[in-house]
Amino acid sequence: MCGTLGNMTTDTPARLLQLLSLLQTPREWPGGELSERLGVSRRTVRRDIDRLRELGYPVQATKGADGGYRLVAGKAMPPLVLDDEEAVAIAVGLRAGAGHAVEGVDEASVRALAKLEQVLPSRLRHRVSTLQAATTPLTSGDGASIAPETLTVIAASVTGRERLRFAYRSGDDTPSQRLAEPYRLVSTGRRWYLVAYDLDRDDWRTFRVDRIAEPFATGVRFTPRELPTGNAAEYLRQSMYGRQETYDFEVAFAAPAAFVAARLPKWFGAPEPIDERNCLLRSSAGDSVEWLAVRLAMVDCEFTVRRPAELVECVREWGGRLTRAAGGSEDGSEGGTGGGAGDGAEGGRREGRGVRAG
Template sequence: MTTDTPARLLQLLSLLQTPREWPGGELAERLGVSRRTVRRDIDRLRELGYPVQATLGADGGYRLVAGKAMPPLVLDDEEAVAIAVGLRAGAGHALEGVDEASVRALAKLEQVLPSRLRHRVSTLQAATTPLTSGDGPTIAPETLTVMASTVAGHERLRFAYRAADGTESRRVTEPYRLVSTGRRWYLVAYDLDRADWRTFRVDRVSEPFATGARFTPRELPTGSAAEYLRRSMQRRQDSYDLDVTFAAPARTVAARLPGWLGTPEPVDEQSCRLRATVSDGKEWMAVRLAMLGFDFTIQSPRELAEAAGELGARLKRAAAATRPQGRGELREHPQLTRTRHETEPPSS
């Protein structure tokens, strides 16, 4: 039981910021107080400016809704807009460091944004284009916030899904966790129609809808959602085991290596080895490894080494076709350069 009133109010506010309706009895049980105390605390929050809406019914319910202004002593309008724009920009891509907690924060913030501020956020996002957008596909922030709210509120989620082969289906799930691999977002959920656990690429999800039906979370077959996703990816045909040796210290490589690729292990003071299970295209992976800026040797798979060889040959041909530029010399069009070389006599 929380006897400290300010601490209890903060705990109550944190619960209400989850996008769902909370029955009075459930709030009383969570806080370890009576329903009468919950009603008094709700009144205190309203006096502080938090727009808590009550619904009628046998048990009664409470929900934090968007008001005419942001609740006091939290964020001013400019801060709220700046944070929402930043979270939306990051949530649209599975960027390293932008994980489920950030998506939950976006869901909470957008739930209480007044309509005028929500319009400003959408206008700003539509008018700006980031220079770097990550390697993964773009995802609508609204898709992530709906999913995050159903995960937090233990609410069944319905959506349309497009499989890798283009097959369309409708799914009804009990969402468990959102997991970011650094390039993509995945939803780990229990598929009710298939009576089994599944992982879904969020960029293939459309029309997500929170049904309002509550559920008691099931126990995952593995210890964590991240571990379940990892094993699921290993079972897929498009995944493969990556084994690469870098001619650089492990600490140096780790500083430039995306977190979703894992951590390299030292071989000696000047080299390290990376082993990981990935599901990305071989050519893209060859490019990603080359961009790290270190010499490396691909131990396996052989197909990745072949893709790296083909890419290297292509880059070598591109470099050979480019005439060296002197300082201040204008770059020539390749076709014009080739024509001039064919018509001019060779220099002695």
């Protein structure tokens, strides 16, 4: 929740929620900036701060020409609808997901993690760190792992509109120091990327977050610039595809379009419904055909690759290899598949799913 909402001057509960959302970003907010964001007078801001304190939120004020406010960790959790165990569980889950760029754990979840850890009492913070340090995941994503602290620092800088300084390692291992105005964090499901305006190069850039080290919020505020594409995800897509060779692909799925869309990365686009039980996906990719073949198989239904020829051949080879691994013959006489393109999502998800190449 950011920006000025027109009805905030009269809708006190909504204004208090927006004020609380701003304060939960780990930074100090000058009274004048809060007044501008909320569209109310500074006197109203002071009254709203007093209301939050009466509700148990530990808001700390600083003196000065403008004055500032910060939400700090208190002796107990503020009156959120969470007990200690729930708060620890949520923090651990968000940290684990954020560290591996799990699909669906996007920038909003990282912002939520930053807010939660900002107000956790030290005893709960210690429990979160201890539990995560003692836990080893059985599986991990196919992208690089990232320290959750790196993501929360970047997310706080994005929300607080603070310039960010960090060390960066390029693809050829060239080190550099960067000063940037962070715009958005974008998760591709495999990796996290930061879309930011690089002040040293005077241009927009995308940075792989697993190559960022020692991020530091400078405290210098900035007014967000207009992104050329207007959308961070689209800018990242164009930036990535502009630097690498891409190819178009076409795949038919024996499942409803909504079922398939929920199990594929959003940047693939929306599948086109053929009928209620089948759909067609036309998209492009820059990853290897081997990775794409595995990703398509993870949709968990029957599918047929129509093009390109390289992907068709890759799927055929993978299919034969997996069939042999299961003790069957390549013609499917043992452990083969049942059901054709009309079997739908349920038929396609039973044991022995079919994959057709070409």
